[in-house]
Amino acid sequence: MGVLDKFEKGVERVVSTAFAKAFRSEVKPVELASALRREVDDRAAVVGRDRTVVPNEFTIELSEADHAQVESWGAEPLADELAANVTEHATSQRYAFVGPVTVSFTESAELETGRFLIRSATVRGAVAPATAVAASARHPLVDIDGQRYLLTGPVTVIGRGSEADIIVDDPGISRRHLEIRVTPDGVVATDLGSTNGTFVEGHQVPAATLVDGNTLTIGRTRILFWTGADEDEDR
Numbered sequence: 587m588g589v590l591d592k593f594e595k596g597v598e599r600v601v602s603t604a605f606a607k608a609f610r611s612e613v614k615p616v617e618l619a620s621a622l623r624r625e626v627d628d629r630a631a632v633v634g635r636d637r638t639v640v641p642n643e644f645t646i647e648l649s650e651a652d653h654a655q656v657e658s659w660g661a662e663p664l665a666d667e668l669a670a671n672v673t674e675h676a677t678s679q680r681y682a683f684v685g686p687v688t689v690s691f692t693e694s695a696e697l698e699t700g701r702f703l704i705r706s707a708t709v710r711g712a713v714a715p716a717t718a719v720a721a722s723a724r725h726p727l728v729d730i731d732g733q734r735y736l737l738t739g740p741v742t743v744i745g746r747g748s749e750a751d752i753i754v755d756d757p758g759i760s761r762r763h764l765e766i767r768v769t770p771d772g773v774v775a776t777d778l779g780s781t782n783g784t785f786v787e788g789h790q791v792p793a794a795t796l797v798d799g800n801t802l803t804i805g806r807t808r809i810l811f812w813t814g815a816d817e818d819e820d821r
Contacts, residue, residue: 613652613702615659619668623675623690623820624743626705630681640681642714644672644689647704653693665689684738697787712739725739726773726796729767729810730754733753742766743778744804758782758805766796775802775815 588720626640635637644809648656656664668689676683697703716734720726726737730744735752741753744752747761756761760780767774776793785803786794796802 605637611700612655613648613700615664618646619671621704622668622672625706626672626675629706639684641708642685642687643709644705645705646691646702646811647697648691649697649699650693650695651699652702653691653811656691661691663815673715682717683714685709685714688717689738703767710738710770712742714738716745723813726811726813737768740768756805756807756809759807763804
């Protein structure tokens with residue numbers, strides 16, 4: 587069993603880790619951001635040549651008072667900002683994710699004001715932020731309005747609805763508009779019965795095998811597709 591195989595066994599078990607830090611006053615956003623970056627560094631795992639995987643799901647446990655404070659700030663936008671900060675840090679360190687980066691908050695009656703606990707897990711998903719990982723035949727990359735996504739799962743759904751793996755804010759896109767499927771014979775894009783159709787290199791198609799550099803258009807959104815020579819990730 588290779589290093590990556592052992593790592594993926596751990597992914598299946600959703601391995602969680604935790605650490606805590608005390609403060610004299612209520613928790614501040616900058617302290618949470620700093621602690622998340624340290625958690626990423628502490629849990630970084632080398633799984634192959636030039637590939638270091640880090641956790642992508644984070645739960646921050648807060649005291650009742652601190653949780654109420656976070657709610658007053660706006661928990662959702664704060665979580666999004668912290669997730670973006672984690673992604674930026676991972677990019678600077680050339681870390682890789684195996685799924686989307688998420689941050690959530692939970693309340694614990696056992697914690698005092700100023701204390702918090704971070705639990706992290708490495709959870710595989712259909713897509714992941716493209717940080718230092720190059721596109722490959724096994725894990726293609728798409729660029730949507732400047733945001734790059736590594737396709738880490740065999741099937742990725744793009745659409746406007748919350749059930750899509752990649753959500754695009756475009757009124758011309760259906761809730762489940764397009765599926766990109768990675769197969770041993772190539773990468774296939776399939777329209778999922780959308781209202782306005784899927785176009786590859788300007789031609790409307792029900793399905794198409796994609797090649798490196800293809801441009802897909804759905805609604806008013808352009809999607810750039812890249813792939814490359816596959817590499818042995820276990821080396």
